[in-house]
Amino acid sequence: MAEKVKKKPVGKFLVFAGITFILYYLLFAYESLINDYFTRGKFYAFLPVLTAFIFSYAHGNTTDLFWKVVGIEAKKRREVK
Amino acid sequence: MQETIQHAVQMIDLQFWHIMYLIFVGFVGGLVSGFIGSGGAFVLTPSMMSMGVPGIVAVASNMCHKFPKALVGAIKRAKFGHVDVKLGIIMGLSAEAGVLYGAHIQEHIKRTLGDAGSNLYVSIAFVIVLGTVGLYVLRDAFKAMALEKEGKGTLSEEEKPTKIAELLYKIHIPGTMIHFKSINKKVSFLFTIPLGFATGFLAATIAVGGFIGVPSMIYILGVPSLIASGTELVIAFIMGAVGTFKYAWSGFVDIRLAMLILLGSLFGVQLGAIGTTYVKGYMIKLVMGVIMVIILVSRGLMVPVYLSQLGWISPLNPTYVSLLKNTSFAVNALALFVAAFIIFKNLIKGIYEEKRYRVLETAHSTLKTTK
Numbered sequence: 001m002a003e004k005v006k007k008k009p010v011g012k013f014l015v016f017a018g019i020t021f022i023l024y025y026l027l028f029a030y031e032s033l034i035n036d037y038f039t040r041g042k043f044y045a046f047l048p049v050l051t052a053f054i055f056s057y058a059h060g061n062t063t064d065l066f067w068k069v070v071g072i073e074a075k076k077r078r079e080v081k
Numbered sequence: 082m083q084e085t086i087q088h089a090v091q092m093i094d095l096q097f098w099h100i101m102y103l104i105f106v107g108f109v110g111g112l113v114s115g116f117i118g119s120g121g122a123f124v125l126t127p128s129m130m131s132m133g134v135p136g137i138v139a140v141a142s143n144m145c146h147k148f149p150k151a152l153v154g155a156i157k158r159a160k161f162g163h164v165d166v167k168l169g170i171i172m173g174l175s176a177e178a179g180v181l182y183g184a185h186i187q188e189h190i191k192r193t194l195g196d197a198g199s200n201l202y203v204s205i206a207f208v209i210v211l212g213t214v215g216l217y218v219l220r221d222a223f224k225a226m227a228l229e230k231e232g233k234g235t236l237s238e239e240e241k242p243t244k245i246a247e248l249l250y251k252i253h254i255p256g257t258m259i260h261f262k263s264i265n266k267k268v269s270f271l272f273t274i275p276l277g278f279a280t281g282f283l284a285a286t287i288a289v290g291g292f293i294g295v296p297s298m299i300y301i302l303g304v305p306s307l308i309a310s311g312t313e314l315v316i317a318f319i320m321g322a323v324g325t326f327k328y329a330w331s332g333f334v335d336i337r338l339a340m341l342i343l344l345g346s347l348f349g350v351q352l353g354a355i356g357t358t359y360v361k362g363y364m365i366k367l368v369m370g371v372i373m374v375i376i377l378v379s380r381g382l383m384v385p386v387y388l389s390q391l392g393w394i395s396p397l398n399p400t401y402v403s404l405l406k407n408t409s410f411a412v413n414a415l416a417l418f419v420a421a422f423i424i425f426k427n428l429i430k431g432i433y434e435e436k437r438y439r440v441l442e443t444a445h446s447t448l449k450t451t452k
Binding site for chain 2: 024027028031034035038039040041042044045046047048049051052053055056059060062063064066067072073074075076
């Protein structure tokens with residue numbers, strides 16, 4: 001009985017969902033200021049690239065945990081008979 | 082010029098339906114991307130342009146959502162053992178050279194023949210690549226499906242390396258041999274470089290490099306389909322990150338648009354990646370082949386429009402032109418939705434079977450313990 005029903009990572013999901021929500025809120029609350037800096041070109045190019053990484057980390061974890069909470073997970077590998 | 086674009090970026094007023102639309106198409110594109118390694122760009126770029134986003138900003142913002150999506154997808158697929166990182170990095174770096182050369186050709190055509198000329202070039206590239214590679218991939222998928230139905234299709238038989246791959250394995254060029262774990266063989270990087278280059282060239286031309294990248298890994302290098310589509314995400318990540326930086330250097334990225342597409346697409350890419358664990362390799366080929374052939378029709382419809390704009394054929398009636406344009410876009414969207422439908426169908430079927438299997442397994446073990 002090594003494999004009991006796994007506990008769903010609801011708490012962790014809520015934390016990442018909260019972070020993602022704050023990131024999106026900030027992006028749209030300050031959209032004109034952000035777009036002003038982000039489209040200045042040259043070394044400001046690091047800003048959109050860095051933002052994309054931060055968003056993908058937070059939101060990537062959110063979506064990963066979301067499907068786990070919903071109960072959609074990858075097929076377990078087992079020996080082919 | 083740059084000031085005008087910057088102004089245009091700020092001018093776009095995002096309406097509620099724009100936001101919902103970007104999230105939704107992002108989700109479907111992400112789903113396909115997580116499954117076959119690329120997808121969505123051919124619907125997203127024209128849709129953004131129809132919202133009033135300048136073409137170059139649409140391309141740049143699309144690319145800015147693509148690389149984090151590819152990264153998240155690649156990490157997920159790597160957990161399932163579907164990624165050959167070394168192959169992805171080598172192909173990705175050579176793809177970068179292909180992107181630069183492809184963009185150079187595009188600029189040259191635009192300078193000499195104008196917008197209609199470059200549109201025609203892109204459409205013809207679509208028709209040639211999708212017509213040859215797409216039909217081949219689709220034929221191969223149907224062959225594997227038929228074998229499966231007859232009960233002859235075992236995994237090893239289905240994913241047997243092609244004759245070209247077998248030949249490549251035999252060629253030994255000292256000092257250039259690299260071991261790839263996905264095929265467990267040494268192949269000279271002199272063979273992988275042109276494949277990466279072609280992938281990048283196509284990405285710069287039609288925005289979907291995976292249409293060359295994935296089939297070339299499968300048929301030329303002999304990489305199993307599931308690993309080829311997972312590795313494509315590494316290539317897409319490298320191409321996307323460098324491409325985004327290049328566009329952002331000139332100030333063309335609208336981060337709001339990119340992050341809105343990302344919002345939906347990360348849900349999709351995770352689900353698409355999960356979907357690959359429930360299917361056999363030929364399903365990747367089937368979805369990819371179906372998309373390629375439907376998009377072939379979509380681009381083919383536009384060829385007469387561009388020919389008439391160039392004055393190479395007699396001018397077309399404006400109502401006829403708008404009809405062709407709308408039909409072409411609808412067919413594009415159809416490709417994405419047909420692919421999403423196939424993925425969903427397999428995912429639901431797979432999860433259902435898995436659950437039934439688990440119930441049976443539990444019942445079996447309870448029976449054993451009570452005995």
